[in-house]
């Protein structure tokens with residue numbers, strides 16, 4: 227099938243399969259072999275060369291989902307991020323990074339880059355000018371993440387891509403929070419798109435994987451490093467990820483819808499002080515989000531009124547579970563100040579606007595009414611507990 231002419235859900239369901247020529251089964255056969263014949267064959271196959279039948283097929287699906295020429299899948303999101311960054315950076319080079327990034331990426335930069343002699347700067351703002359202001363003669367990469375974690379701030383894709391083009395450097399994005407369903411950065415001239423496939427691509431909280439999509443030339447460059455670093459994915463997980471991607475379109479669209487309704491509900495709830503969701507017209511980046519996203523995603527954050535205990539509230543939830551990860555079909559909450567952003571320290575968190583009471587909410591596919599009922603009963607419990615304290 228010509229992928230360019232088919233839509234999202236058809237790509238999810240049909241593109242990038244291993245055809246079962248022999249038995250005509252409906253799904254891809256799974257090739258677990260780590261050893262393939264090497265005589266008289268065109269391709270020398272080996273799992274760490276990223277070229278087993280299941281890996282090659284899935285890469286096609288990833289590429290098409292991100293409107294890219296080529297794709298590569300990794301053993302984790304961090305393997306995809308570290309390998310992609312290192313493919314374009316060497317000792318003496320400099321990278322400009324968005325001021326707030328996923329915790330793991332922040333640690334990679336802080337803990338490893340000095341060892342390799344790679345210089346880095348974080349921006350002081352979110353606008354394209356803030357990225358341009360940090361560019362030096364030795365800058366090779368500009369790196370963004372939008373919508374951001376945990377405040378769902380939106381970065382201007384087209385603006386940042388233009389800055390990168392103007393200075394002849396590579397632009398990279400962590401597109402995990404949006405997923406390919408809601409945002410295709412290559413359409414806005416961003417060069418390299420990275421995903422933690424552990425999140426929306428996997429979608430069932432049972433797969434650790436990463437993915438990169440870009441031009442053929444960029445993917446070749448990343449691939450040359452990837453086979454030396456050895457972060458390839460086991461074929462069983464490749465096969466599971468292919469299965470998960472078949473439903474990604476409908477899952478994420480359901481999550482978009484649920485998150486929008488939850489954001490609106492929380493926004494009018496008197497026990498809630500602030501809601502951060504790009505789908506709300508009150509969100510400062512709502513118009514920018516509308517111009518570059520097809521849906522606003524399943525992630526939102528909110529703060530309870532000061533007199534309500536956020537940690538007590540999370541413990542009182544029955545359906546929505548406190549959890550370290552995100553983007554599963556089940557709804558989860560997390561305290562960024564206690565978990566993902568704990569290592570930043572109180573001062574840096576305050577600077578970034580991450581309050582101690584902030585709750586990040588990964589909205590699943592449950593019935594919206596059931597999520598609301600759960601939140602209401604938890605709020606009532608926290609209020610009763612507070613009355614007893616007074």
Ligand SMILES: *Cc1c(COP(=O)(O)O)cnc(C)c1O
Nearest residue numbers: 302303304328400402422424435
């Ligand atoms: C989870 C996550 C990562 C890291 O992915 P892993 O699969 O855990 O290695 C990177 N970026 C974002 C935005 C994430 O949510």
